[in-house]
Amino acid sequence: MRVRMEKRLIPSRWMTLSAPILSLALALLVIAFVFLGYGVSPLLAYKRIFVGAFGSLYGLSETIVKATPLMICGVGLAIAFKALVWNIGAEGQLLMGAVAATWVALYAIPDAPAVVLLPCMFVAGFLGGAFWGVIPGILKAKLRANEVITSLMMVYIASELVNYLVYGPWKGAEEWGFPYSSKFPSSAQLPRLLGTRIHYPTLILALLLAMLVYVLMMRTKLGYEIRVTGENPEAARYAGMSYFKTVVLVMLISGGLAGLAGVGEVAGIHHRLRYPQGISPGYGFTAIIVAWLGRLNPLAVILTSLLFGGLLVGGDAIQVALGLPVATINIFNGVILFFVLGGELLTRYKITFEWRREE
Amino acid sequence: MILEFIVAALKAAIPAGTPLLFGTLGEIYAERSGVLNLGVEGMMIMGAVTGFGVTLATGNVWLGITFAAMAGGLLGLVHAFLSITLRANQVVSGLALTMFGLGMSGMLGKRYIGTPPPCRLRVAPIPLLRDIPFLGPILFQHDPLVYLSVLLVPLLWFVLFKTRAGISIRSVGEAPATADALGVNVFLVRYLCVFLGGVLAGLGGAYLSLVYVPAWIEGMTAGAGWIVIALTIFAMWSPGRALIGAYLFGAVKVLQYRLQPLGVSPNLLNMLPFIFTIIVLLAGTGEVIRKRIGAPSALSIPYAREEK
Numbered sequence: 116m117r118v119r120m121e122k123r124l125i126p127s128r129w130m131t132l133s134a135p136i137l138s139l140a141l142a143l144l145v146i147a148f149v150f151l152g153y154g155v156s157p158l159l160a161y162k163r164i165f166v167g168a169f170g171s172l173y174g175l176s177e178t179i180v181k182a183t184p185l186m187i188c189g190v191g192l193a194i195a196f197k198a199l200v201w202n203i204g205a206e207g208q209l210l211m212g213a214v215a216a217t218w219v220a221l222y223a224i225p226d227a228p229a230v231v232l233l234p235c236m237f238v239a240g241f242l243g244g245a246f247w248g249v250i251p252g253i254l255k256a257k258l259r260a261n262e263v264i265t266s267l268m269m270v271y272i273a274s275e276l277v278n279y280l281v282y283g284p285w286k287g288a289e290e291w292g293f294p295y296s297s298k299f300p301s302s303a304q305l306p307r308l309l310g311t312r313i314h315y316p317t318l319i320l321a322l323l324l325a326m327l328v329y330v331l332m333m334r335t336k337l338g339y340e341i342r343v344t345g346e347n348p349e350a351a352r353y354a355g356m357s358y359f360k361t362v363v364l365v366m367l368i369s370g371g372l373a374g375l376a377g378v379g380e381v382a383g384i385h386h387r388l389r390y391p392q393g394i395s396p397g398y399g400f401t402a403i404i405v406a407w408l409g410r411l412n413p414l415a416v417i418l419t420s421l422l423f424g425g426l427l428v429g430g431d432a433i434q435v436a437l438g439l440p441v442a443t444i445n446i447f448n449g450v451i452l453f454f455v456l457g458g459e460l461l462t463r464y465k466i467t468f469e470w471r472r473e474e
Numbered sequence: 475m476i477l478e479f480i481v482a483a484l485k486a487a488i489p490a491g492t493p494l495l496f497g498t499l500g501e502i503y504a505e506r507s508g509v510l511n512l513g514v515e516g517m518m519i520m521g522a523v524t525g526f527g528v529t530l531a532t533g534n535v536w537l538g539i540t541f542a543a544m545a546g547g548l549l550g551l552v553h554a555f556l557s558i559t560l561r562a563n564q565v566v567s568g569l570a571l572t573m574f575g576l577g578m579s580g581m582l583g584k585r586y587i588g589t590p591p592p593c594r595l596r597v598a599p600i601p602l603l604r605d606i607p608f609l610g611p612i613l614f615q616h617d618p619l620v621y622l623s624v625l626l627v628p629l630l631w632f633v634l635f636k637t638r639a640g641i642s643i644r645s646v647g648e649a650p651a652t653a654d655a656l657g658v659n660v661f662l663v664r665y666l667c668v669f670l671g672g673v674l675a676g677l678g679g680a681y682l683s684l685v686y687v688p689a690w691i692e693g694m695t696a697g698a699g700w701i702v703i704a705l706t707i708f709a710m711w712s713p714g715r716a717l718i719g720a721y722l723f724g725a726v727k728v729l730q731y732r733l734q735p736l737g738v739s740p741n742l743l744n745m746l747p748f749i750f751t752i753i754v755l756l757a758g759t760g761e762v763i764r765k766r767i768g769a770p771s772a773l774s775i776p777y778a779r780e781e782k
Binding site: 447 | 561565567570571573577579580581584693700704741742748749752755759760
C-alpha cells in the first residue's frame with residue numbers, strides 16, 4: 116500500500132469543519148487509554164468530566180467563569196498567531212494585568228467610586244499586559260530575538276513578581292498570613308450574576324472583543340496587514356508594510372487582552388491579588404490551544420473557550436473524585452493539541468491510498 | 475577562604491549546568507537537521523519521572539537512566555512524526571509535547587512525591603587528575619553522568635563537523651532538496667536527530683531527579699527545557715559553546731542559592747535565571763547576526779518531496 120499526500124489548492128471546506136471534531140474525538144480516545152493505564156475507568160472519567168462541567172447549573176456557570184479568561188486570551192493570541200508571532204506568554208501578561216489592576220484598586224485611587232475605579236482597572240490591566248507583551252515584540256522586531264523564549268521567560272518573571280508582591284510589600288495585614296494582598300474595596304469588585312461567580316461585565320467584554328477582533332481581522336487594513344505578514348512576510352515588506360509596526364502591535368494587542376483577562380480574575384473572582392497559581396491555573400497556556408483549535412478565528416474561539424472551560428471544570432471534578440493529580444489537565448491539553456495539528460493535515464492535503472497488488 | 479569559596483562555587487556550577495548541557499547537545503542535533511523541537515521541557519521531565527520510577531522499581535540506577543533516555547527519545551519520535559511525516563507546525567507541536575510531558579509526568583509521578591531516592595550515583599573522582607590543585611576539585615570530582623556529558627561534547631562536535639554523517643545532518647538542515655538529490659535520506663536523518671535530541675533531554679531529566687536534586691518533584695524541570703532552547707541559539711548550534719553556556723547557567727543557579735542567605739528576596743532571585751536567559755538569547759542572536767552564521771536555513775520548515 117502506498118500513501119500519497121497531495122497539497123490541496125484550496126483547503127477543503129468540509130474538512131475545515133469536520134477535522135477539529137474528528138481530532139478531538141481521536142484525542143479523547145487516546146486519553147482514554149491513559150486513564151485505563153492509571154487504573155481509572157475512562158467511561159467513568161469522561162462521564163464525570165461531562166456531568167461536572169455541563170450537568171448542572173452550577174457546573175455550567177463555572178464553565179462560563181473559566182471560559183471567560185480563556186476567551187479573552189484566546190482571541191488575543193489568535194491575532195498574534197495569525198501574524199506568525201508566537202506569543203507564548205499570555206499567562207504572564209494576564210498576571211501583569213492583575214498586578215496593574217490591583218495597584219489601581221488598592222494604592223492609586225482606592226476611594227474612587229465604582230464607575231471610575233472599575234474602568235480605570237481595566238485600562239491599567241490592558242496597559243500592564245500590553246507592556247509585558249510589547250517587550251518580546253520589540254526584541255523580536257528590532258533584535259530578532261526568538262519571541263517564543265522571551266515571551267515565555269516573561270511569564271516566569273511575572274510569576275515571581277506576583278509572588279514577591281503578595282509575600283512582600285503588598286501582603287495584606289488581615290489575610291492570616293496567606294500570600295494575598297488586602298481585599299479590594301467593594302467599588303473595585305465586579306458585579307456577578309445572581310448566585311454564581313460569573314462576573315458578567317468581563318464576559319460581555321469577552322464576547323464583544325471576539326466580535327470586534329473578527330471585524331478587525333476581516334474588514335480593516337490593519338487586519339489585512341496582519342494576515343499578509345503571517346502568510347508571506349516578504350510580500351508584506353515589499354508592499355510597504357512595516358514589519359516592526361505589525362509585530363509590536365500584535366504583541367501589544369494580544370498582551371493587552373490577556374491583561375484584561377487578569378483584571379477580570381482579580382476584580383471578578385478573587386477580589387485581591389493572590390499567588391500566581393491562585394489567580395490563573397494556566398489560562399494563558401490553555402488559551403494557546405483554544406486559539407489553535409478555533410483555527411485562529413475569533414468567533415470560533417468563543418466555542419472552543421467554552422469547551423476548554425468545561426474541561427477545566429470537569430478536570431477539577433475528576434481530580435477530587437478519582438484522585439488524579441492536578442497535572443492531568445495538561446495531558447488533555449497536549450494530546451488534543453497533537454491531534455488538532457495532525458488533523459489539519461486533512462484540510463491541507465488530499466490523502467489517497469493506493470493499493471498495489473504484488474505481482 | 476575566598477579561594478575555597480570560588481572553588482566550591484565553580485564545582486557546584488558544573489552539576490547545576492549538566493542537565494542543560496545534555497538538553498542543549500540534543501537540541502543542537504535536532505535543529506541542525508532542520509527540526510525545531512520546543513518540547514525539550516516535556517521530554518526532560520518525562521526522563522526525570524521515568525528515571526526515578528524505574529530506579530525505584532529495580533534498584534538499579536543505570537537501568538533508570540537508560541529508561542529515562544528511551545522515554546525522552548520516544549517523545550522525540552512523537553514530535554518527529556508530527557513535524558516530519560505530517561508536516562505539522564513545529565512550534566505548536568513542541569508546545570503540545572511540553573504540555574503532554576508535564577501532565578503525564580505529574581500523573582505518573584504522583585506516587586513518588588516525598589519518596590526518597592532509592593539509590594544514587596556515587597561521585598567518582600578520577601585518579602591522579604583529582605589531585606591537581608584548583609582544577610582537580612572543580613573538574614574531576616564528579617559523578618559519571620557529568621563525565622559522560624563532557625565527553626559527549628567533543629564526540630558530538632566531531633561527528634557533526636568531521637564525518638560523513640555530520641555532513642548529511644547539516645546538509646539536511648540547510649538544503650534538504652539538494653541533500654535529497656544527492657541521495658541522503660532526509661526523513662531518516664531528521665528522525666534520528668530528533669530521536670537523539672529526545673534521548674539526551676531524557677538523560678538531562680534523569681540527572682535532575684536521580685543525581686542533582688535527587689527526588690521527584692512535580693514540574694521539577696522548572697523551565698530548564700526552555701533555557702535549553704535559548705542556549706542552543708547562544709551556542710550557535712555548536713557543541714563546544716553549549717558547554718560554556720550550560721555552565722554559565724549553572725553558575726547563575728549557584729549564585730542564586732549563595733545570595734539567598736544575604737537577605738535578598740528569594741522571589742527576586744528566582745527571576746535571575748529567566749532574566750539571564752533573555753540576556754543570553756540576545757547576546758547569542760546578536761552574534762549570530764553579526765557573524766552571519768544564521769540558524770540552519772531549513773529550520774522548522776517541513777520537507778516535502780513532491781513539492782519541489
